[in-house]
Amino acid sequence: MSADPWTWIAAILTLAVFSFLYKENPFYRFAEHLFVGVANGYAITFYWHRVLVPSLINPVASGEKLWLIAVAVIGALYFTRFIPKISWLVRIPIAVMLGYFSGAYIPRAIDAQILQQLRATIVTRSMFGNWQFGLWAVIIALGVIATITYFFFSAEQKGILKPVSRIGIIFIMVGFGASFGYTVMARISLFIGRLQFLLGDWLGLIH
Amino acid sequence: MKFWDRLLRIDRRWLYAIIWLVVMIPLLFPFKIKPMAMPPVTRLFNYIDTMPEDKTLVISVDYTPDIQPELHPMCIALLRHAFANHRKVGLLTLQVMGLGLGEAAIRQVTEEFNSRATTHEDSIINGEDYVYWGWTTPIITILLGMGERITNVFPVDYYGHRTDSLPIMAQLKNYDDIGIVVSIAGSSIPISWVNFANTQFGVPIGCGATAVSAADYYPYLNSGQFTGMMAGMKGAAEYEQLVADKFDELGIRWELRRKGTEAMSSQTAAHIAIMIFIIIGNIAFFITRRRKK
Amino acid sequence: MIVLVLGIFGAAAFIIPHPIVKGIDGTMRNDVLRIITAFSLVLGVGSIIQHHLIKVRRKAEHWPFSYVTLIALVASAIIGLFGGIDPASPGILPTHIGGFSFHMQTLYENVMVPLAATMFALLAFFMASAAYRAFRAxxxxxxxxxxxxxxxxxxxxxxxxxxxxxxxxxxxxxxxxxxxxxxxxxxxxxxxxxxxxxxxxxxxxxxxxxxxxxx
Incomplete structure (x- = not known):
């Protein structure tokens, strides 16, 4: 069993959260509120020490980049969110962020998520170097077409579109099934992790 | 027939108790299993194992405490692999809440190596063998800036040292010096690495994903935008096994706790329990429905 | 208007690899965006504080727990800002009493990690229950x-x-x-x-x- 007081604190907090499984209670509520508080304190710490100090305070204090004061003023407009009369000013810093990010995102996303994915879908002769890979490539290509057909033409499924979108839904269901199976695995892992802590680090029953 | 009715309306807490026991008992009394690495994990391992010696492995600790049990073992396994292979490592995170996990991982693994080291060469030294850049914001500053000059993106490291004063940074200027970035995350951050770092700078991206998002990432594996991938705790266990085999090959005989592998007995038992739940739930549902008709 | 100009610039920096564009783009990312984003934390933290202060003032349901959040927030921020992050980077305030240390990394590993990880571990149970009750072929x-x-x-x-x-x-x-x-x-x-x-x-x-x- 651990002799470290912090391991005991962690174990008690873990049990406080698990107590929710029986029913909602003050221990769980305390744990939940404690988390929100500490997590925000943690964020404040690093936003200050690792962003504002090296990138704003130090360069301005040394007189190296005095113009950053103007940027800080724009950033400080976030505070206006809490001053009702001038709360519209908060849109300025948001606009700067959103504008740049959207602009930077579009050309790269077109390349990464559309063009390169499209390239990987197109069946080429070289894929048949190994007949199996060739066959899988053909199935993937057909599956992509069928899935898109199901999504884009779901309103008017007539003629050829009907069987194609039917095949699409089969692919989609297999895909969702794969995701579901893996989600079960993920959720169980999270619980295993906590038991590894309780049984191993705290009680010393697993080495 | 009342039996099936009652079974359908069973108090959820009985189900909870079953899951608790099904996971706990195999943790205490595990059965011996050796994880077999699947192709996405093997590809990632082989790439890191054989990449040029002057290239750095970068691990992006993009996960947060909530999903740490699934992903932390991956980070540990990657660090053990890199240090056993005498690779230089750079760590960073794109999430402020992931900072402490990166620190916990690097502290654990350096202690494992340094407590057994006999010479300076065997030791793992901060600033020489690895660097923990920590975190900054926004992610676009990191993803694009690392293609130009890493010390501009991270003027100070996690510990507050000036990065341009660290010896390791002399040969680690930007993506050109990085062999691969492995982004371990529970969100879509690995896709951001693909969008910005891989697309524009061509740096290979590996991925450690929670099992929840792993299935969604297969298109990126298929297109080669991900070099390899570890999926959930199972992926971590597979990588741990490959590292253990590597340790054997290098003659390193240490007894290290492998949390991913350790979990596999419980994982097996829990999957079977869930499948039985679904089957019983369906049988009960269809029997009671037929009766109502 | 701001969005349009910056949007076009963000895209241009990718398409036009001219040194001047690259230089401005670098300053944009490393200085301007970084500082503005850092201030955005105000929105999150400010909202949390506002929410809990209102709860306390109105004596809303479970209001005493709001004190837990507010005290934990202030205390951990003080430890982080003035006490230092870990023993390797100490601050101006001491973060240990005798052998018992409470610097930021300790709080993180022993308070934040167990709380967050256990809250998510509850999902395993909810998922099991849902699989039993709702998953029908x-x-x-x-x-x-x-x-x-x-x-x-x-x-x-x-x-x-x-x-x-x-x-x-x-x-x-x-x-x-x-x-x-x-x-x-x-x-x-x-x-x-x-x-x-x-x-x-x-x-x-x-x-x-x-x-x-x-x-």
Whole structure:
């Protein structure tokens, strides 16, 4: 069993959260509120020490980049969110962020998520170097077409579109099934992790 | 027939108790299993194992405490692999809440190596063998800036040292010096690495994903935008096994706790329990429905 | 207008690799965006503080717990800002009493990690309960989904290989072939959608982010 007081604190907090499984209670509520508080304190710490100090305070204090004061003023407009009369000013810093990010995102996303994915879908002769890979490539290509057909033409499924979108839904269901199976695995892992802590680090029953 | 009715309306807490026991008992009394690495994990391992010696492995600790049990073992396994292979490592995170996990991982693994080291060469030294850049914001500053000059993106490291004063940074200027970035995350951050770092700078991206998002990432594996991938705790266990085999090959005989592998007995038992739940739930549902008709 | 100009600039920096553009782009990312984003923390932390202060003032349900959040926030911020992050980077305030230390990394590993990880671990139980109650093979589609899920669940664990030798490989095939096809199809849809949204923001067609009806 651990002799470290912090391991005991962690174990008690873990049990406080698990107590929710029986029913909602003050221990769980305390744990939940404690988390929100500490997590925000943690964020404040690093936003200050690792962003504002090296990138704003130090360069301005040394007189190296005095113009950053103007940027800080724009950033400080976030505070206006809490001053009702001038709360519209908060849109300025948001606009700067959103504008740049959207602009930077579009050309790269077109390349990464559309063009390169499209390239990987197109069946080429070289894929048949190994007949199996060739066959899988053909199935993937057909599956992509069928899935898109199901999504884009779901309103008017007539003629050829009907069987194609039917095949699409089969692919989609297999895909969702794969995701579901893996989600079960993920959720169980999270619980295993906590038991590894309780049984191993705290009680010393697993080495 | 009342039996099936009652079974359908069973108090959820009985189900909870079953899951608790099904996971706990195999943790205490595990059965011996050796994880077999699947192709996405093997590809990632082989790439890191054989990449040029002057290239750095970068691990992006993009996960947060909530999903740490699934992903932390991956980070540990990657660090053990890199240090056993005498690779230089750079760590960073794109999430402020992931900072402490990166620190916990690097502290654990350096202690494992340094407590057994006999010479300076065997030791793992901060600033020489690895660097923990920590975190900054926004992610676009990191993803694009690392293609130009890493010390501009991270003027100070996690510990507050000036990065341009660290010896390791002399040969680690930007993506050109990085062999691969492995982004371990529970969100879509690995896709951001693909969008910005891989697309524009061509740096290979590996991925450690929670099992929840792993299935969604297969298109990126298929297109080669991900070099390899570890999926959930199972992926971590597979990588741990490959590292253990590597340790054997290098003659390193240490007894290290492998949390991913350790979990596999419980994982097996829990999957079977869930499948039985679904089957019983369906049988009960269809029997009671037929009766109502 | 700001969005349009910066949007065009953000895209231009990718398309035009001219040194001047690159220089401005670097300053933009390393200085301007970084500082402005850092201030955005105000929105999150400010809202939390405001929410809990209002709860305390109005004596809303469970209001005493709001003190837990507020005290924890202030105390951990003081420890982080003035006490230092870990023993390697100490601050001006001491973060230990005798052998008992309470610097930021200790709080993180022993308070934040167990709380967050355990809250998410609860999902394992909710998922198990939902699987029992709600997962019904009512039609062909649901049955197909269930079969795929079962193969994945068995194939993912070592027992699968013991029962049916090729099962893990078959599970991997499902992921690499039909799953890839479906997810890629969906991805094209989402990808085009999010690019369209970005364009709409830049061109000022999408104004949801302005909040409310926009005065």
């Amino acid at each position: 009512r039609n062909l589609e649901a049955t197909l989904l269930l079969i795929a899920a079962f193969i994945l669940m068995l194939g993912a664990v070592p027992l699968g290989r013991m029962l049916i030798r090729p099962l893990p490989d078959f599970a991997e095939w499902i992921l690499t072939v039909p799953n890839t096809a479906a997810k890629r199809g969906i991805m094209f849809g989402i990808g085009l959608g999010s690019i369209a949204t970005s364009l709409k923001i830049i061109l000022g067609i999408e104004r949801g982010w302005l909040g409310g009806g926009g005065k």
